Amino acid sequence: MTAGTVLVTGASGYAAQFVVQDYAQRGWQVGATYWSGQEPKFDGNVKVFKVDLASGEGLQSCLDALGPLTAVINCAAQAAPAACEGDGETAARAINIPTQLLAALESHAARHGSRPALVHLSTDHVYEGSSSMYREEAELRPVNKYGRSKADAEAAVAAAWPGHHVILRPSIIFGPPPPNPTRRGQFLQSIDANLAAKKPSTFFDDEWRTPTYVGDLVAACCAAVERCGQLPPSAGERIINVGGPQRINRVDMALALCRVRGYDLQLVQPGSAASVPRTCATPADISMDTSRLQAVLGVQPTPFEEALRQIFAAEK
Ligand SMILES: NC(=O)c1ccc[n+]([C@@H]2O[C@H](COP(=O)([O-])OP(=O)(O)OC[C@H]3O[C@@H](n4cnc5c(N)ncnc54)[C@H](OP(=O)(O)O)[C@@H]3O)[C@@H](O)[C@H]2O)c1
DSSP states (O other): OOOOEEEEEOTTSHHHHHHHHHHHHTTOEEEEEESSSOOOOOSSSEEEEEOOTTTOTTHHHHHHHHOSOSEEEEOOOOOOGGGGSGGGHHHHHHHHSOHHHHHHHHHHHHHHTOOOEEEEEOOGGGSOSBSSSBOTTSOOOOSSHHHHHHHHHHHHHHHHSTTSEEEEEEOSEEOSOOSSOOSSOOHHHHHHHHHHTTOOEEEESSOBBOOEEHHHHHHHHHHHHHHGGGSOSSGGGGEEEEOOSSOBOHHHHHHHHHHHHTOOGGGEEEEOGGGSOOSSOOOSBOOBOOHHHHHHHOOOOOOHHHHHHHHHHHHO
C-alpha cells in the first residue's frame, strides 16, 4: 500500500505509540492524538493534536488539519478495568464507545467523498472467561464494566462504519518501553523491576491469557488497514483476536522472564487470583484462538518467551 494519511488516537498511551512510530517510519503522514497526558513527541511526519474523544473537543480541527484520511486506528480508551467501575463508569463509556469519533468521521467522509479504513482496538475482556481459547464468534458476556463498554463499542463501530472497519481484540499487551512515558505502568516492566531487585513476588496461576506482543499488534493494525477492503462484508468476520500463540498464566509469564533475564526462578511464588480481593470482577480464562489472525491478516503471533528475548536483546 502506498503511504497515505493515518489518524492514530490514544498516542500518549502504550500501544498507539508503536503504531505511530511504525507508520511514520514508513513515510506516512500521521495524526496522533492525546488528551490529559503529556504531549508525546515522535520522529517523522507526525502531527500531534490534543483531542478529547469523550466530548469531541479538538476533534474537528484535528481532522481539518489532516485532510482526507486513508485510515484511522482507534487506540484511545479507559483501559484500566477498575477505573470503569462505580463512579468511573460514565466517563469510561464516553471514551470507550467512540460516538464522537464516529460522528466526526461520518461528516469528514461525506466532505471528502471517501471512507477511511477504521481499525478499532477492543479487548479479550469481552469474553466471559468460563471457557478457554475463545473464537471470535463466541457469545460476548463480559464480567466487568470495562468489558461491557468495549463490547458495546464494537457494536457501535460495526453499525456506524459497516464494511470499512476491522475490530482487533488484543490480550495483555507487552513489549519494550515506549518512546514517551505513559500514565499507566506496563505489566512487563513492572514485574521485571521487581524481579531485578530480587523481590520475591506472587503471581496468579489461575488466570489464563494469550498475551499480545506489541510488535504483533502493530503488524495486525497495518494488515487490517491494508486488507480492510478485501474482507467479507459481514461484521462478524471483521473481528479478529490478536493474542499470542500460547495460553499461559502469570506464573508462566514470570518464569519465562526469569529464564530470559537470568533471574532466580525461586523469586516467582504462585498465588491464586480467586483468593485475593479484587477491585473489579476479572475473567478467569479469556485465552483466545488466533487462527483468524494468521489466516486473514497473515500475522504469525510470536511465542511469549521469544518476544521477551527480542525485547531485551534490543535493550542491550
Ligand atoms: N494494555 C493492555 O494490556 C490492553 C489489553 C487489551 C486491550 N487493550 C486495548 O488496547 C487499546 C490501547 O491500550 P493501551 O494500554 O495502549 O492504552 P493506554 O496506555 O491506557 O492509553 C490510553 C490512551 O487513551 C487516551 N484517552 C483516554 N481518555 C481519553 C479521552 N477522553 N480523549 C482522548 N483520549 C483519551 C489516553 O490519553 P491521555 O492519557 O493523554 O488522556 C491514552 O493515550 C485500548 O483500546 C485498550 O482497551 C489494551
